[in-house]
Amino acid sequence: MSKKILRNPRNAYGETLVKLGEKHDNLVVLDADLSKSTKTIMFAKKYPDRFFEMGIAEANMISVAAGLASTGKIPFASTFAVFATGRVYDQIRIDAAYSKANIKIFATHGGISVGKDGASHQMIEDIALMRVLPNMTVLAPSDYTQTGKIVENMATIKGPMYARIGRADAPIIYTKDYIQHLKIGQGMIVEEGTDATIIACGTMVDAAIDAHQILKKKNISTRIIDMHTIKPLDEKLILKSAKDTGNLVTVEEHSIIGGLGGAVAECLAEQYSKKPYTFSRMGIHDRFCESGEPKDLMEKYQLNAKHIAAKIERQLSS
Amino acid sequence: MINEKTINRLELSAVKARKHIIEMLYLAKSGHPGGSLSAVDAITALYFEHMNIDPKDLSDPDRDRFILSKGHAAPALYSVLALRGYFSVKELKKLRCIDSMLQGHPVCLYTPGVEASTGSLGHGLSFGVGVALSGMLDRKSYSVFVMMGDGETNEGQVWEAAASASHYKLGNLVACIDRNFLQIDGNTEEVLRLESIEDRWRSFGWQVIEINGHDFNEILQAYQQADQIKDKPTMIILNTVKGKGVSYMENNIDFHGVAPNEMEYNIAMEELNMVQKKLEGGNTLYE
Numbered sequence: 001m002s003k004k005i006l007r008n009p010r011n012a013y014g015e016t017l018v019k020l021g022e023k024h025d026n027l028v029v030l031d032a033d034l035s036k037s038t039k040t041i042m043f044a045k046k047y048p049d050r051f052f053e054m055g056i057a058e059a060n061m062i063s064v065a066a067g068l069a070s071t072g073k074i075p076f077a078s079t080f081a082v083f084a085t086g087r088v089y090d091q092i093r094i095d096a097a098y099s100k101a102n103i104k105i106f107a108t109h110g111g112i113s114v115g116k117d118g119a120s121h122q123m124i125e126d127i128a129l130m131r132v133l134p135n136m137t138v139l140a141p142s143d144y145t146q147t148g149k150i151v152e153n154m155a156t157i158k159g160p161m162y163a164r165i166g167r168a169d170a171p172i173i174y175t176k177d178y179i180q181h182l183k184i185g186q187g188m189i190v191e192e193g194t195d196a197t198i199i200a201c202g203t204m205v206d207a208a209i210d211a212h213q214i215l216k217k218k219n220i221s222t223r224i225i226d227m228h229t230i231k232p233l234d235e236k237l238i239l240k241s242a243k244d245t246g247n248l249v250t251v252e253e254h255s256i257i258g259g260l261g262g263a264v265a266e267c268l269a270e271q272y273s274k275k276p277y278t279f280s281r282m283g284i285h286d287r288f289c290e291s292g293e294p295k296d297l298m299e300k301y302q303l304n305a306k307h308i309a310a311k312i313e314r315q316l317s318s
Numbered sequence: 319m320i321n322e323k324t325i326n327r328l329e330l331s332a333v334k335a336r337k338h339i340i341e342m343l344y345l346a347k348s349g350h351p352g353g354s355l356s357a358v359d360a361i362t363a364l365y366f367e368h369m370n371i372d373p374k375d376l377s378d379p380d381r382d383r384f385i386l387s388k389g390h391a392a393p394a395l396y397s398v399l400a401l402r403g404y405f406s407v408k409e410l411k412k413l414r415c416i417d418s419m420l421q422g423h424p425v426c427l428y429t430p431g432v433e434a435s436t437g438s439l440g441h442g443l444s445f446g447v448g449v450a451l452s453g454m455l456d457r458k459s460y461s462v463f464v465m466m467g468d469g470e471t472n473e474g475q476v477w478e479a480a481a482s483a484s485h486y487k488l489g490n491l492v493a494c495i496d497r498n499f500l501q502i503d504g505n506t507e508e509v510l511r512l513e514s515i516e517d518r519w520r521s522f523g524w525q526v527i528e529i530n531g532h533d534f535n536e537i538l539q540a541y542q543q544a545d546q547i548k549d550k551p552t553m554i555i556l557n558t559v560k561g562k563g564v565s566y567m568e569n570n571i572d573f574h575g576v577a578p579n580e581m582e583y584n585i586a587m588e589e590l591n592m593v594q595k596k597l598e599g600g601n602t603l604y605e
Contacts, residue, residue, distance in 0.1 A: 028455070049455060052486075060444045060478035067448020070426070070433060071379070071456075075448075090438050091475075095445060099426050099435040 004171035004206075007144035010108050013165065014039030016151040017076060021047045024155060030065055030077040032058045037167075038078040038108045062088045062105070066095035069102045074155055077103065081110035081123035081164045085130055096160040097133040103161075104154045105130075110140070110164035111203055111253030112289045112297050119288035123164070128258025130162040131231045137184065138231040139163035140252075140260075142205035145174040146228060149182045157184060166203040166253065168294055173206060173226070187234040193223035196247035196312050199238065201227045201260045204251040204282075207298075210305030215312055222312060230260050235267045242268060247278045247315055251308055256283040278315050282308060320538045324367060328534045330597045331401060332362040336563045337590045338397035338410050344583040346414040349422065352573045354394040356498040356531070356558040357465055361386075361394055363537045364463055365402045373403040376430055382460050383449050385434045387442020388467035388496065389423035390575070395432070396420050404431035440473025442466060443493055447483050450491040450551075461545065464493045469501030472510050477522070484523030489548035492541065493524075496531065498560035500571045519553040531556025565589060 021027050021043055028050045035041040035053070044051035054061040058079055065075035078084070084107035085092070096103040112122040130138045137159060141147040147165055154161050173190065182188065190205065191212045200208040205226045212222045223245055225237060242248060248268070250261040261281030268279055282303065289301060298304045302311075335358050343349040361384070365371065369382035386395045393413065400407040405419070412418035419428045423437030434445045446464035453460050470476065483491050495515065503509045512518075519526045525547050529536040537556070544552035560574070561567030564586040567578075578586055 028452075052451060054482060055478075055485075057475075057478035057482065059440075059475040060447070060482055063441045063444030063475070063479070064448035064451065064482065066434070066441075067445040067450075068452050069448075070445070071449055071452035073452055091441060091444075094435055094438050095441055 006169040007172055008169045009141060009144050009147040009165040010039045012144045012147035013106060013108070013151055014042035016148040017043040018046050020152065020155045021050065024074060026072055027074045027076070027155060028052065028068055030054050030061050030075060032056055032061050032079040032083065034079050037080070040078050058083045058088045059091050062091035062103070063095050065103045066099065066101045075103055076106050078106045078108065080121065081107035081126045082121055085123065085126040085162070089129060093133060097135045100135050101160055102158050105162045106151070106154070107162070107164040109167045111166050112284065112301060113203060113253060113294040114167050115294040115297060116291045118291040122289055124253070124255045124284045125258070126164055127230055127252070127254050127260065128262065131258065131263065135160055136231060137161040137229070139184070139229055140202035141165055141228050142202055142226050143170050143173040145172060145176060145179045146182065149179045150228060153182070153184050164202065170203060171206045173209065182228070185229045185232045185234060187237045188226040188228065189223060190226050191222065191224040193221040194245060195221045196249065196316060197223040197225060197241040197245045198249050198251060198308060198312070199225045199227050199260065199264055200251040201230060203253045204303060207303065207305045208251055208308055211308035211312065214305055214309040218313070220312065220316065227260055230263055233263050233267060235271065238264055238267050239272055242272045242277050243274060246275065249280050249282060249308070249311055249315065251282040251303065253303060254283050256281040256285055259283065278318070280311065280315060282311060320535050325534045326597060328362055328366055330594065331366045332359050333563070333590055333594045333597060334401055335362055335394065335397040337587060337594070338400065338407065339393045340564065340578060340583060340586045340590065342393050342397065342410045342413040343577040345411055346577060348414060348577050349393055350390040350575045351564070351567055351578065352500065352560040352571070353388060353467060353496060353498065354391045355562045355564060355567065356560045357388065357391045357496045358394040358398065359532050359534065360494055360496070360537055360556050361398050361465065363534055363541065365398050367538060368541045369463070370460070373431065380458060380460055383433050383462045385436070385442045385446050385462070385464045386424055387436055387464050388439065388470050389436030391465070392422065392424050395424060396429070399429070399431040405429070439467070439470040440475040443476055443479035443483070446491055446493065447479050447486070447488065450483070450488040451486060453490050454486070454488065460490065462491050464491070466493060466495050467501070468495050468497045468499065468506050468512060468515070469509065471495065471512060480519065480522040480524065483551040487549045488551045491551040492544040492554065493551065494554045494556050496558050497555050498558045500560045500569070500574065502571070502574055504571065515555060523550055525550050525552040526555065527552065528555040528557065531558035532562055563590060563593070
């Protein structure tokens with residue numbers, strides 16, 4: 001495999017906010033004492049008047065964002081995924097989702113690769129929590145380039161949206177030209193294949209691409225889908241892939257309950273009956289994880305290319 | 319002092335609003351009379367006198383805003399909005415009915431004039447902080463008014479909002495607490511002590527004004543005083559009576575969330591009609 005170029009998606013978020021700030025003078029940013037980590041500090045430095053430090057008071061931050069949105073501002077509210085969703089579920093439910101407010105919640109530090117901070121900080125339920133809310137769009141960009149493009153889309157498409165990225169640097173998957181084709185609500189086929197489909201989101205897309213290479217050497221051809229939008233879900237592409245390849249696996253740095261895997265399962269169970277197929281979900285199996293080096297955690301909880309490839313092999317031979 | 323004609327006009331509007339509250343709750347067979355009746359005078363004063371609003375121009379960026387954080391007092395807001403011309407008073411009869419624009423708790427998407435969706439307590443002050451921040455950023459001259467229940471200030475988020483409002487020196491933000499001393503499980507001081515409520519808000523950096531929440535003279539003067547302070551938010555503690563205006567509902571926690579039955583409805587309307595008649599008599603003296 002060729003050497004990968006690593007870029008941190010959090011920087012893409014900060015840099016894109018700065019860029020958008022110039023274009024949209026009604027774009028405002030809020031943070032809850034984590035601006036250095038979420039990278040909203042880049043915007044704060046460039047546009048101090050339009051940056052609101054809310055302190056460690058996330059509930060207030062979300063409702064304040066709603067108030068700002070009601071006056072025509074485009075508020076981006078940021079903190080870690082664990083605080084941006086579970087802690088403020090009620091505020092998002094009423095002030096953002098129920099009111100169809102134009103609020104953008106952008107969370108960093110999603111998933112278990114947060115690492116050593118432990119399970120209190122490893123958010124593996126956020127996608128499920130946000131997906132169940134009516135009116136919410138739920139996004140999980142996979143690399144630096146895609147993160148920038150998704151942040152641009154969030155600023156221009158009206159309505160409440162939630163996006164989550166991880167903490168760590170991530171290999172670049174897309175070129176700037178390629179990412180221009182991105183559309184919210186449309187999965188991206190990153191690799192073509194005929195034997196099985198791996199549907200991944202966020203941090204797991206790169207691992208899925210590596211799994212594709214591993215399997216290729218064993219003459220197993222896999223289609224890789226980057227499902228950056230978990231809601232609204234690209235059901236058409238899922239059903240097509242079920243038909244084309246007959247075997248599907250979802251991979252996410254999230255609980256297998258209610259997230260990408262849950263969404264795809266619901267789609268297949270209700271809408272696909274053309275011919276027999278196999279399906280399985282990879283992710284965190286209804287448990288809290290633990291402190292550790294990100295790569296050790298991903299190995300232990302079977303969320304890397306090696307384990308994805310093995311899963312596909314087992315599924316195809318069963 | 320505010321002139322007597324204005325006071326009389328507001329008292330008349332408030333008694334009409336109270337009649338609508340009773341009628342809509344009676345027809346809906348559910349809802350919250352107690353906290354609607356205690357808050358309605360301060361809301362009436364905003365919409366019929368103090369706020370810069372135009373019911374025909376809902377999206378005027380310079381309008382003053384009112385946010386009913388204690389969303390269960392929706393009947394008070396709905397009746398005032400209808401009387402002020404935001405929508406037909408006929409709609410009031412459909413409160414809590416299927417396909418109605420008047421949901422059990424306010425929703426900004428459905429009801430003209432409703433600025434924020436509320437019902438889960440503790441959000442409204444934060445929402446108001448957001449509107450006020452935006453006004454400050456754009457150098458707008460509008461004011462933001464938020465009505466909270468006293469029990470509502472049990473919610474932790476209220477204090478997050480309180481801190482952020484004074485931190486950002488939001489002189490354009492005015493909050494009111496409907497201090498009727500009653501919440502569902504009993505007296506506020508027995509459920510979760512709030513006193514000294516004045517000291518709490520003052521220590522959070524707010525200007526605090528305490529008034530009789532059923533005296534329009536005091537209410538309007540408090541709003542004017544709030545407008546004069548430019549570098550800090552104002553808290554107006556409205557000393558009120560839960561169920562105000564209907565004898566058997568006053569200070570009676572049983573009418574927090576229970577609608578009047580037919581007999582109760584008739585008694586309430588009789589009492590309110592008498593007040594209205596008296597006020598209308600007073601009104602003719604000026605005309």
